[in-house]
Amino acid sequence: MQFGYADDLALLHNSSTPEANVVALQQDLENILTWGDTMGISFDPGKSELMHFTRRPRVSNPDLHSQIHPCWSIPATPLNKPMRWLGVWYDRRLSFQPHVRIVKARGLQTAAHLKALSSTVRGLSPLVARAAAVACIPSSIFYAAESWWQVCTAHCDCERSTRPQSLSSNEHQLNIVLSAMCRAILPVYKTTPTAALFREAGIPPAKAWLNEASGRMALRTQRLDIWHPLVTRATNLESWRSNKSRLARAFALLETPIERITPLRSPPWTHQPSNTELHRRVGYSATMKTAEGYRYQEWLHSIPPSAVLAFSDGSQAANQHTGSGWVLYHHSNILQQGVLPLGTAMEVFDAEATAAYCALKNASKYAHLGPVYLCLDNLAVATRIVAPETCCSSQQIFDKIHALLANFPSLHGVPTVRWVPGHSQSHGNDKADLLAKEGTTSLATFRYISYARARRALCIQKWALADAHFTHHQSARYRLLNLNARNVPKELQLSRYTLGKLLACRSGHGDFEAYHIRFTHHDANMRCQCGLPKTPDHFSSCLAVPRRFRFSNTHTSLALLSTFNGSLRFEAWVQKTNYFNQYWSQH
Structure with a gap:
């Protein structure tokens, strides 16, 4: 197998013995070098490395020699040393313990630098310290974690006795870094329990971060080309929930089929309008934000009296149910209105896009009355509608909108998309908002969920795991307080001195x-x-x-x-x- 990234090439072979592997790799290497000589491309033997992966003890470690190119003699990496490729350190047994030790040292060093900026009495605001820590440390220590982490889900056997011991060790080492990160954020005593640190700093444990990294990797495949190797492998998995591979366990986190987004609609070099240009097209001006309501009323009086105004809106209730609503006006009279329940399959962004499509589709029936204006208060959806290409959540809905606009049956031209400021004394926008809220009260089922909803589900799973960890490991003192760890605590807004006294009283460590x-x-x-x-x-x-x-x-x-x-x-x-x-x- 040959794969790589940019100018980094990797050759992979599976054999029963390292000697057989060397023979196969030697043939591939000579074919590549011969092709390079033909194409005028040279490769640097000094930057080439060889490693044999096996978990069997007392196995040979042969070198690789090319018979056609004598200068190509690649010694095998010593048994006790890891090899670095694309930022990941690989060891012979693929335990990834050397990689975790390296990123642990890097994370502890960063946490120590942040901790030196504050004490338990004075220093950085806890909220600012958390923002700095989250920006610097997790992205470093969890880099490429999906390549070695074995996801724990409700559909797979992930008991500690059946998992490799190296995984539990790696998780423990990363929890040490997160604990030091929490101590850099919070003004607490050094004996404060780890569960309390994670809860008070709003930092989930390592298992939650690792599961999220694997879930994001599985979710990113929904934005890849259908011919990508990962997409092909994911499609060929017979059963995600019964398969025990790391890739299958990562896809099991998604649970429900997710919409597929096509990234190759246009070449990367195609010119795309800037956000400023898109905002201008929909009538939004950041410099006049305080006067948007007045500007909207002026615009409303400037359009033809015979115009058909299509208002659309989306809403989400506290139980995560979403709904879409739209209403059509002509001469201040309601032509048509509608409600579409979306259940828990979509986010507000998707509900707004769905409402805009329904409003345009129904407005096409009244296009003979006058020019059609689509009014909505979601700037992101409005700019996606007027953009030539859309590669985001609800891509299929936006494709339908673009097709509808291209073939709109009107003698008055293509409908105009207008951004409307929310709560600007617009009866149409308020009516659409009420209809959207009505849609959140009804149940609905869909065959798939939107990409944005899948991202939200991963975040919910992350904090649910954090809350379960805190509930299981919290001290008796915290059980009396009846606290949870489902989100970032608002207490981080307090001053550093006051927060230190508050946490001491909560934990009893003071x-x-x-x-x-x-x-x-x-x-x-x-x-x-x-x-x-x-x-x-x-x-x-x-x-x-x-x-x-x-x-x-x-x-x-x-x-x-x-x-x-x-x-x-x-x-x-x-x-x-x-x-x-x-x-x-x-x-």
């Missing part, structure tokens, strides 16, 4: 009596100024605080520590009283 006794801190001050022992809940009932600053009976410590609104009240109280510096005797 300047408290039980903490000092547990870690045998004999010289610690374990009493508050009021004479009572320091506990995580003591601040809400401390008698040393002036009466006017004390919490009422309704504001219990659990209510203050377990909700975002409670954390805001906690921050305001800390700023007013300076409690932990003035009344809390320091250790």
Whole structure:
């Protein structure tokens, strides 16, 4: 097998012995070198490497020699050394442990640099620190993880006893990096449990990141050409849920058939209009954003009175159900209106595109009345409609829209696409919005889901796995608070000092009596100024605080520590009283 990327070429052969592999590779190498001599292309033997992959012990490690080209003598990589190709370090047993050790060291170094910028009292805002950490570390340590990670799904046997031990070891090593990353984000004590770190920093565990990487790889194949090798292999899999290969397990994450997007509609060198030009075509101007409602009313008075206005909109409810709605106006009278439930198969973007297609399709019946104007409040959908080529979610819907516009039965020309600012006192837009919300209340089933919905499903799976990990590993203190890990916590918006005190009270890892006794801190001050022992809940009932600053009976410590609104009240109280510096005797 021959494959590669850009100018990096790889030769792969499967044989029963390394000696037989060398014979097959030697023949392929000589064919390539002969072809290169014919075409005037030279290859550098100094940059060539050879590695034999096997899990059997005490197997030979022969070199490769070319009989036709004597200068081509490629020594095999030593048994105890990995080989780097396209940014991935391959070892002889394909355990990828050397690769994980290298990316672990790189990630720990980055986390240490970020941690040096802050302390538990001052430094970067936790929200800014998280943004910097997420931008730098995960993309580095999870690079090409889909090539070695074995996905765990509900449809495959992925118990720890049946999985290779190297996978569990690699996952543990990456969790160490993520733990250091969380400590660079949060102002916490070094003994804070890992599950609490992941929850409070909004960082899922390594397994969630690895599953997402494999799922993204499987999802990207839906945007590849049908002749791509990965697409061919995925098509030939008899059953994704029974097959045990890494590729099959990755595709099992998608669960439901997904729409296929064709990327080769036009050559890459075809000129595409810029976003500024597309925005101009649909009547959007970023410089006049505050006056868009006024500009829309001006435009509405400038169009012919006989015009047919087609308003469309899409909506999504809290239960992830989407719906489309459209309404047609002529002389301020409703010609037609419609609702289309879409269920959980599409996102808002897809619902907006579907609504626009339905509005145009029904407006073609009234094209003889006057020029048709399609009005919608989604700028992304409006620009995709006027763009010559579309390679995004709901590609088939946009193809139908383009075909409908090209063959629109009207004596007044092609319909005009106009972006309408939301909630701009437009009766048509408000009516379409109500119809779209009505569509979210009905059930609907589709044979496939949209590409955008599939991406959202992977994100939901990632956070569901993070929540399950936190629920299983959380401490008894956190069970009392009844918290979850389904998204990034809003508490990261607090100041670094206040967040440090809040997390100490949540986890119990701070300047408290039980903490000092547990870690045998004999010289610690374990009493508050009021004479009572320091506990995580003591601040809400401390008698040393002036009466006017004390919490009422309704504001219990659990209510203050377990909700975002409670954390805001906690921050305001800390700023007013300076409690932990003035009344809390320091250790």
